[in-house]
Amino acid sequence: xxxxxxxxxxxxxxxxxxxxxxxxxxxxxxxxxxxxxxxxxxxxxxxxxxxxxxxxxxxxxxxxxxxxxxxxxxxxxxxxxxxxxxxxxxxxxxxxxxxxxxxxxxxxxxxxxxxxxxxxxxxxxxxxxxxxxxxxxxxxxxxxxxxxxxxxxxxxxxxxxxxxxxxxxxxxxxxxxxxxxxxxxxxxxxxxxxxxxxxxxxxxxxxxxxxxxxxxxxxxxxxxxxxxxxxxxxxxxxxxxxxxxxxxxxxxxxxxxxxxxxxxxxxxxxxxxxxxxxxxxxxxxxxxxxxxxxxxxxxxxxxxxxxxxxxxxxxxxxxxxxxxxxxxxxxxxxxxxxxxxxxxxxxxxxxxxxxxxxxxxxxxxxxxxxxxxxxxxxxxxxxxxxxxxxxxxxxxxxxxxxxxxxxxxxxxxxxxxxxxxxxxxxxxxxxxxxxxxxxxxxxxxxxxxxxxxxxxxxxxxxxxxxxxxxxxxxxxxxxxxxxxxxxxxxxxxxxxxxxxxxxxxxxxxxxxxxxxxxxxxxxxxxxxxxxxxxxxxxxxxxxxxxxxxxxxxxxxxxxxxxxxxxxxxxxxxxxxxxxxxxxxxxxxxxxxxxxxx
Amino acid sequence: xxxxxxxxxxxxxxxxxxxxxxxxxxxxxxxxxxxxxxxxxxxxxxxxxxxxxxxxxxxxxxxxxxxxxxxxxxxxxxxxxxxxxxxxxxxxxxxxxxxxxxxxxxxxxxxxxxxxxxxxxxxxxxxxxxxxxxxxxxxxxxxxxxxxxxxxxxxxxxxxxxxxxxxxxxxxxxxxxxxxxxxxxxxxxxxxxxxxxxxxxxxxxxxxxxxxxxxxxxxxxxxxxxxxxxxxxxxxxxxxxxxxxxxxxxxxxxxxxxxxxxxxxxxxxxxxxxxxxxxxxxxxxxxxxxxxxxxxxxxxxxxxxxxxxxxxxxxxxx
Numbered sequence: 001x002x003x004x005x006x007x008x009x010x011x012x013x014x015x016x017x018x019x020x021x022x023x024x025x026x027x028x029x030x031x032x033x034x035x036x037x038x039x040x041x042x043x044x045x046x047x048x049x050x051x052x053x054x055x056x057x058x059x060x061x062x063x064x065x066x067x068x069x070x071x072x073x074x075x076x077x078x079x080x081x082x083x084x085x086x087x088x089x090x091x092x093x094x095x096x097x098x099x100x101x102x103x104x105x106x107x108x109x110x111x112x113x114x115x116x117x118x119x120x121x122x123x124x125x126x127x128x129x130x131x132x133x134x135x136x137x138x139x140x141x142x143x144x145x146x147x148x149x150x151x152x153x154x155x156x157x158x159x160x161x162x163x164x165x166x167x168x169x170x171x172x173x174x175x176x177x178x179x180x181x182x183x184x185x186x187x188x189x190x191x192x193x194x195x196x197x198x199x200x201x202x203x204x205x206x207x208x209x210x211x212x213x214x215x216x217x218x219x220x221x222x223x224x225x226x227x228x229x230x231x232x233x234x235x236x237x238x239x240x241x242x243x244x245x246x247x248x249x250x251x252x253x254x255x256x257x258x259x260x261x262x263x264x265x266x267x268x269x270x271x272x273x274x275x276x277x278x279x280x281x282x283x284x285x286x287x288x289x290x291x292x293x294x295x296x297x298x299x300x301x302x303x304x305x306x307x308x309x310x311x312x313x314x315x316x317x318x319x320x321x322x323x324x325x326x327x328x329x330x331x332x333x334x335x336x337x338x339x340x341x342x343x344x345x346x347x348x349x350x351x352x353x354x355x356x357x358x359x360x361x362x363x364x365x366x367x368x369x370x371x372x373x374x375x376x377x378x379x380x381x382x383x384x385x386x387x388x389x390x391x392x393x394x395x396x397x398x399x400x401x402x403x404x405x406x407x408x409x410x411x412x413x414x415x416x417x418x419x420x421x422x423x424x425x426x427x428x429x430x431x432x433x434x435x436x437x438x439x440x441x442x443x444x445x446x447x448x449x450x451x452x453x454x455x456x457x458x459x460x461x462x463x464x465x466x467x468x469x470x471x472x473x474x475x476x477x478x479x480x481x482x483x484x485x486x487x488x489x490x491x492x493x494x495x496x497x498x499x500x501x502x503x504x505x506x507x508x509x510x511x512x513x514x515x516x517x518x519x520x521x522x523x524x525x526x527x528x529x530x531x532x533x534x535x536x537x538x539x540x541x542x543x544x545x546x547x548x549x550x551x552x553x554x555x556x557x558x559x560x561x562x563x564x565x566x567x568x569x570x571x572x573x574x575x576x577x578x579x580x581x582x583x584x585x586x587x588x589x590x591x592x593x594x595x596x597x
Numbered sequence: 598x599x600x601x602x603x604x605x606x607x608x609x610x611x612x613x614x615x616x617x618x619x620x621x622x623x624x625x626x627x628x629x630x631x632x633x634x635x636x637x638x639x640x641x642x643x644x645x646x647x648x649x650x651x652x653x654x655x656x657x658x659x660x661x662x663x664x665x666x667x668x669x670x671x672x673x674x675x676x677x678x679x680x681x682x683x684x685x686x687x688x689x690x691x692x693x694x695x696x697x698x699x700x701x702x703x704x705x706x707x708x709x710x711x712x713x714x715x716x717x718x719x720x721x722x723x724x725x726x727x728x729x730x731x732x733x734x735x736x737x738x739x740x741x742x743x744x745x746x747x748x749x750x751x752x753x754x755x756x757x758x759x760x761x762x763x764x765x766x767x768x769x770x771x772x773x774x775x776x777x778x779x780x781x782x783x784x785x786x787x788x789x790x791x792x793x794x795x796x797x798x799x800x801x802x803x804x805x806x807x808x809x810x811x812x813x814x815x816x817x818x819x820x821x822x823x824x825x826x827x828x829x830x831x832x833x834x835x836x837x838x839x840x841x842x843x844x845x846x847x848x849x850x851x852x853x854x855x856x857x858x859x860x861x862x863x864x865x866x867x868x869x870x871x872x873x874x875x876x877x878x879x880x881x882x883x884x885x886x887x888x889x890x891x892x893x894x895x896x897x898x899x900x901x902x903x904x905x906x907x908x909x910x911x912x913x914x915x
Contacts, residue, residue: 046777048777048778084627091627091628091629092627092628092629092630092725093627093628094626094627094628095626095627096626097626109630109725113630117630117633117634117637120633120637121628121630121633124628124633125626125628128626133626134626134627134628134632134682136681136682136683137678137680137681137682138632138636138680138682139678140628141628141632141633141635141636141637142636142677142678144628144633144636145633145636145637145640146640148637149637149640149641153768153770153777154770154772154777156769156772158826161825174772175772176772176777222829223828223829223830223831224828225826225827225828225847225848226826317903
C-alpha cells in the first residue's frame with residue numbers, strides 16, 4: 001500500500017545555526033569564496049560563457065592555483081587607514097600581485113551586495129594574483145562580469161517577492177555537465193538580507209544509498225519553486241513560507257549497470273512574523289517534507305513521481321466529471337470521468353486521489369490525500385479515456401468532506417504520468433455521512449529513558465508515573481526517549497499514521513513543532529524520524545495496543561549575539577492516530593520534561 | 598573624431614564623500630563595486646538591446662527607430678573593452694576642471710566611441726553606483742553614439758530600459774537535464790508580462806497562448822498579468838516512434854480584472870507542454886537527449902498551455 005499522507009522530518013537545527021557575528025552579510029563572501037572554484041570552472045568549461053582565449057587562459061591559471069589562496073580577511077578602513085581608499089574609488093576588496101596574496105574585504109562596503117556581484121569581485125581579486133592590474137579597460141571587471149553572468153543564467157533562484165520579502169530566497173547551482181552533477185551533486189543556498197547559508201549536505205541523510213550500493217554519488221537538486229505560505233498560526237503567531245525542490249540521490253549499483261535513485265520533495269518553512277520583515281532566525285525551523293509516495297526508504301530503479309501536487313505530471317484535460325454529492329458509511333463512492341491526454345501515448349493504469357478536509361479540532365492538521373481503491377479505464381477516442389473511479393468507506397469512517405483532488409494516468413513502461421486536476425478543485429465536494437463514530441483511544445506515557453554523556457542508560461520513571469502536570473527532570477546533555485502506549489477500542493493497524501505536535505521552550509521563546517507518522521519497514525518496525533534521532537519499536541502483537549517511542553536531544557543553541565539559549569522544557573500536547581480505514585482519533589497528553597544542568 | 602562631452606545627468610547629491618580620495622594605491626590592487634556594476638551593466642545593456650531586437654519591446658515607432666539604429670550597430674558598439682576607466686583630474690581633455698557638476702562619463706557621437714568613466718567622480722557618489730543606475734548612465738552614453746539630440750526620445754528610451762531592467766526578469770533552464778539552452782524567460786513589466794521559450798536556435802513567444810486564457814468574471818476586464826514561480830517538470834521519456842521528447846513546465850500567473858473602482862486579483866496555475874527533437878552525433882542511448890552535446894530543438898507547433906486552479910487572491914470595490 002502506498003502512503004499519501006504528508007509527513008515531516010525535522011532537520012537538525014544545528015545545521016541551520018545562525019552565523020556567529022553581526023556582520024553576517026560577510027557570509028555572502030565566505031560562501032561564495034568556498035564555491036568559487038566551481039563557479040569559475042562551470043564558466044570556463046562552457047563555451048556559452050563567452051570567454052576569449054586570454055580570459056580562458058587566466059581562468060585556467062586561477063583554477064590551477066586556487067588551492068593555495070588564503071582565507072579572506074574582513075576589515076574596515078578605520079582599522080587599516082588607506083587600505084581601501086586608494087585610487088579614488090569605492091573599494092570593496094584589495095589584494096596583492098601574487099598567488100596567495102591576502103584578499104581583504106571592506107566591511108564598510110558589503111551591505112546590499114548581491115551574491116552574483118560577490119562572485120565577480122572575488123574573481124577580479126584572484127586575477128590580480130597573476131600580475132594583472134586595474135588598467136583603464138578593466139579586463140578583470142569584464143572577466144568577473146562574465147563569471148557572474150554565467151552564474152546568474154545557470155542558477156535556479158526563487159525568492160519570496162510575491163509576499164514582499166524578496167530579500168529571502170533560495171538558489172540551486174548545477175553544472176551544465178550532468179556527469180559532474182552525478183558525481184558531485186548540486187549546491188543549495190538559502191539567503192536573506194544578512195547571510196547566505198549552504199544547506200545541501202543537510203539533506204544527505206534523508207537519502208541514504210542502499211547497503212548494496214558500490215558508491216554514493218552526488219545529491220542533485222532541481223525544479224526549485226516556492227509553494228506559498230502556510231496559514232497564519234494564531235496561537236503561535238507564526239507562519240511558514242515553503243520552498244520546494246526535487247532531490248535525486250545518485251547511488252551506483254554493484255554492477256555499475258544502473259543508477260539507483262529516489263527522490264523526495266523538500267520544503268524549508270520559516271517563521272514570518274506578520275507585519276514585520278522576515279528575518280527571525282527562520283532557518284532554525286527548516287524542515288524536510290516528504291510524502292509517502294516518495295518516502296526516504298523507498299529507493300527504486302528509475303524515478304518515482306511526485307503527485308502530491310501538480311508539479312511533475314504532464315497535464316491532463318478533464319472533460320467530464322460526475323461525482324455524487326454524498327455517500328453513506330459502508331457504501332462505495334463511484335466517480336466517472338472523461339479525460340484527454342495532450343498527446344497519444346500508451347496508458348497502462350489510472351488512479352484517482354481523494355482529499356479530505358474540515359477537521360474539527362483545535363489544532364490545524366494537514367489535509368489527507370489518498371488514492372482511491374479502484375480505477376478502470378477505457379480508451380474511447382484518440383487521446384481520450386473514460387475512467388471509473390471507486391472507493392469503499394468502511395462502516396466506521398467518520399463524517400468528513402471529501403473531494404476529488406486529482407487523477408493520474410500512468411504511461412506504459414514508464415514512471416511518467418499524466419496528471420489531471422479538476423478545474424475548480426473543491427467544487428466536487430462529496431459529503432460522507434457517518435453512521436458510527438469511532439471509539440476513542442487513550443495514550444499513556446511510559447519509560448522515560450535517557451542516556452548521559454557516557455552513554456549509560458537510565459530509566460527515570462520505571463513506574464510509569466509521569467502523567468499530566470508532572471515534571472520530569474533529565475540531564476541537559478543527555479539524549480532521552482519516551483515510550484508511549486496507545487490503547488484503542490478498535491484494532492489499530494500497524495500501518496496507521498500517527499502524528500502529533502509538541503511544544504518546546506528555548507530560552508524565553510515558545511516553539512511548536514510537529515512529529516509525524518513513523519515509517520514502517522518490512523518487518524513491522526516503526527522508524528520514527530524525529531529531532532535527528534531514530535528510534536525503532538516493534539509493534540506489539542495485541543492489535544488493540546501499540547507502542548511507539550520518540551527520542552529527543554536537548555541541546556543548546558548559540559544565537560547571533562552569542563547569547564546561549566538552552567532548551568528549557570518539552571511539553572507533548574496532542575496526538576492523532578489515523579488508521580488504515582481512515583479513522584481519525586486524537587488524544588491529548590500534557591506533561592513536561594525539563595532538562596537540568 | 599569630434600568629441601561630445603556629455604554632462605551626465607547624475608541625480609546623486611554630492612556629499613562630503615570626496616574624503617575617499619587619497620591614500621596609497623601603489624601596493625594593493627582593488628576592486629570597486631561601482632566599476633563592476635558598470636562593466637556588468639554594459640554587457641547587460643547589450644542583452645537588453647538584443648532582447649528588444651528579437652522580441653519587440655515597444656510599440657512606439659520613434660523609439661523603435663532609435664532602437665533599430667542601435668541594433669544595426671551591434672557589431673561595433675556595445676562591445677567588450679569599450680569602457681575606459683580614467684582619473685578625471687588626469688584627463689582634463691575629457692573632464693574639464695571647474696565643471697559646475699561632476700560628470701561621470703564622457704563619450705563621442707559616433708558608433709563605437711569609447712566611453713570614458715571618471716573614477717574620481719564615481720568615488721563622490723554617496724553610495725556605489727547600482728546596476729539600474731549604471732545601466733541608465735550607459736544607455737545615455739549609447740544614445741549619444743547615435744547622435745540623437747531629441748530629449749523626449751532619449752527620455753522615452755530611458756524609461757523603456759528602466760522598465761526592462763527593473764521589471765523582474767526570470768529565467769529557468771533545463772540545466773539539470775543537461776540542456777541549459779532550453780530556457781523559459783519571463784519578464785514582468787508594470788502593465789504586461791512576457792513569456793518566451795527558447796532553445797539554442799529559436800525563440801517561441803508563449804505569451805499569446807496564455808493571455809487569452811485569462812478570463813474575467815462578469816463585466817470585469819483583464820488589465821495586467823505577471824508570471825511567477827516557473828519550474829520545469831521532468832521531461833517525458835524519449836519517444837522512439839515519434840523521435841521526439843516532451844517537456845513540461847508549470848508556474849503561476851497573477852492577473853487583475855477590473856472595471857471602474859472594482860478590481861479582482863486572480864492567481865491561476867499554468868501548465869505547459871512542448872515537444873522537442875534532438876540530434877546528436879553519437880549512437881543514442883536512453884539518456885541521449887540529456888547529453889550536453891545533443892542539440893535540442895523545440896517544435897513550436899506542439900506547444901500547449903493549460904490553465905487551472907483559478908484562485909481569487911484579493912478583491913476591491915463592490
